[in-house]
Amino acid sequence: MNHIWRKLLHSKTAIKTPTAEQFTQEQDLLSDNLADNENKFRSVYKDCSDVIFRPFFIGGKDKAILIYIDGLSNIEEIDDNVLSPLMQNTEEQFHDVNSLIEKRISVSDVKEIKTFFECIHEISLGNPVILVDKRKTGFSLGLSKWEKRSVEEPSAEMVVRGPREAFVETLRVNTSLLRRKIRSPKLKMQSMEVGRYTKTKVVISYMEGIADKTLIEETKNRLSRIEIDGILESGMIEEFIEDNPYSPFPQVLETERPDVVTSNLLEGRVAILVDGTPFSLVVPTTLYSLLQSAEDYYGRFLIGTAIRWLRYLFLVISLLLPSLYVAVITFHHEMVPTTLLISMAASREQVPFPALIEVLIMEVTFEALREAGLRLPKQVGAAVSIVGALVIGEAAVSAGIVSAPMVMVVAITGIASFTIPRYSASIAIRMLRFPMILLAGTLGLLGIMLGIITIIVHLCTLRSFGVPYLSPMAPMKFRDMKDVLIRAPWWKLNTRPHFTGSYNKYRQSTGQKPDPTNGDE
Incomplete structure (x- = not known):
């Protein structure tokens, strides 16, 4: 008592x-x-x-x-x-x-x-x-002072030509990096706090007169609706503000590069900077923005266009190559030249599993090795992932568990996935690869076509802050196509992309094409 x-x-x-x-x-x-x-x-x-x-x-x-x-x-x-x-x-x-x-x-x-x-x-x-x-x-x-990391080279978005500075975990350092690039009072930064206990500072940045006011208000509204104990990284905010949380495709662009954020601000987008993380968010975004690298705009336009086409090609290879291999080996032998078919049959003679099980074993093993390489210390991570893949692949072929062509298919697929500039987009393709393999193993090429149609229909229904995910290709906007399949020269990119609502149309003066006759006497 x-x-x-x-x-x-x-x-x-x-x-x-x-x-x-x-x-x-x-x-x-x-x-x-x-x-x-x-x-x-x-x-x-x-x-x-x-x-x-x-x-x-x-x-x-x-x-x-x-x-x-x-x-x-x-x-x-x-x-x-x-x-x-x-x-x-x-x-x-x-x-x-x-x-x-x-x-x-x-x-x-x-x-x-x-x-x-x-x-x-x-x-x-x-x-x-x-x-x-x-x-x-x-x-x-105002006498706050704490330890902070110095500005270093980006680790997730490497370039050969371009700035070598990345955001850090301190919010005011990140805002100063943007101010160094845009020296205009038109660059606005509105601050708010998110998280009942962490009181995490979040800054909404945009260009006044360029960004649509409706987009700015929508961004503020989505952030103000977040009620949670704490925000530790910008990825937590991303899940709260995206349009379709059940889609594997990212609807918010995350980047650690100030130059990428700056270029998006000048196009009329809105950036979200979060204290405590080096990754900022940019809205709205499209699928083609996720497949573009900062280096596309720093080199000559012919090289940028060629690299972009190569990137699109390897995107298709990363998604479809294993499933095409399974479909052809399982159902469509007539599509393979006879000499190659005999060679492939000889290599698979000792393999006890069908092609579907074989590719699933190798794909899961490759993804496990890739994840292990990320989690291990830097000194041994790269060596373990590469050596492990070589040793396991050679041992699997020698033991008769998988065939040599299958090892080549999985290796080419893995390399192709590394060409996608955005890690979040790369993960989405890696996730979709497995249902495509299952469809190919059960229905053959018909299953692959059904999978492709499903993905395209899903992409057509996606929105990022109200902007169609496949814009400017669906719906078609010919003016904005200069920076999708090709990278037009800078003197032709005189208009900004049009997302929604009112916008500032022109970003530069017309008639700036170089004249080769200027040097003639």
């Missing part, structure tokens, strides 16, 4: 203890009693050893307290520019504490705050907060 009473007593006292969530909901104003304010903050930050409470006297007379988080605030700046000047005794007369702080504190960002919620928010951002006795307001000092 005593045990029950103790539990009830403990629950009552726990209910009376104020929490940060209560302050968030109630919007409690600060009291003019410093002791009451301090007690509330100490109860909120109970068992938080990294939260520092530093009591002191302003000018030797007014009692105050400084609250900050060790590791998020610049302690050297606090000592030199806050505590040291405020604690000095002086005979100079000041009208109030405000004028004293304005004249003594050499911090650029000082703002007055009135509620507990604002104080907790500023402390969580790393900004120290000063509370003064007999005052119902506090002061937030």
Whole structure:
């Protein structure tokens, strides 16, 4: 019985203890009693050893307290520019504490705050907060400082020619990278917070006068509807804002390159930058945007067009080559030349499995090796994946489990999937490869055609923020076709792509084609 009473007593006292969530909901104003304010903050930050409470006297007379988080605030700046000047005794007369702080504190960002919620928010951002006795307001000092990674070369989007800088995990560094490329006040960045506990900062970036206002509002609305405990990476936001969450195809473009984000902003798209991740999101996107690389636009247009065609070819190979092999070997022997058919039959003579099981074994093994290469340490990851594929493939052929042509088919398919620039698009193709193989193994070429028709119909129904996923090919927009199957020269790309609503049509002046006769005398 005593045990029950103790539990009830403990629950009552726990209910009376104020929490940060209560302050968030109630919007409690600060009291003019410093002791009451301090007690509330100490109860909120109970068992938080990294939260520092530093009591002191302003000018030797007014009692105050400084609250900050060790590791998020610049302690050297606090000592030199806050505590040291405020604690000095002086005979100079000041009208109030405000004028004293304005004249003594050499911090650029000082703002007055009135509620507990604002104080907790500023402390969580790393900004120290000063509370003064007999005052119902506090002061937030912009002295946040934490460890951050330096700007490095992109690891997921490598190029031969182009910028060698990538986004980092710090939001303000990422926004500054965009500001360095677009030096115009037309570049707008609107900030908001997502996540009840993480309070993750999210910045919506767009070009005023170029991006459609409806697209901007739709982006804000989708982000404001997110209610979750925390956002740790931009991929979590991507799942909340995409149009069709059950599609294997990505409907949001993710990138770690500032130049890619810049080019999309200048085309009228909207970028979403998330604090704590080097990957930003761009909306809307299309299938052809996912198959384009930044390097397509830095080299000469003939080379860019040739590489783009090669990329499209290997996209088809990555999706259909194993299923075509299974269909031909299982149902359509007449499609193979007799000499090649005899050679393939001889290589499969000792294989105990049908072609369908054979290709599934090899594809699953290859995907496992690829995943293992990603998860292993960098020093051994590449070696294990390549050597493992060679050893396992040779051993499987020697043991008679798979045939040599099957190893070649799987290897070519794997190489083809690496030519897709976007990792998310590559995963989608790799996922669809398996149902295509099953259709080929059961219905032959008819199954492959049914699979292709299903994929095309699905792509035609997809939308990215209201924009057709196969635009500008379906629906057809001839003006925008200059940057789809080919990469037209820059002097012909004088119009921006038209997504929806009103838009700024021209991106450059017309008549800039080079004249070969200019150098003639």
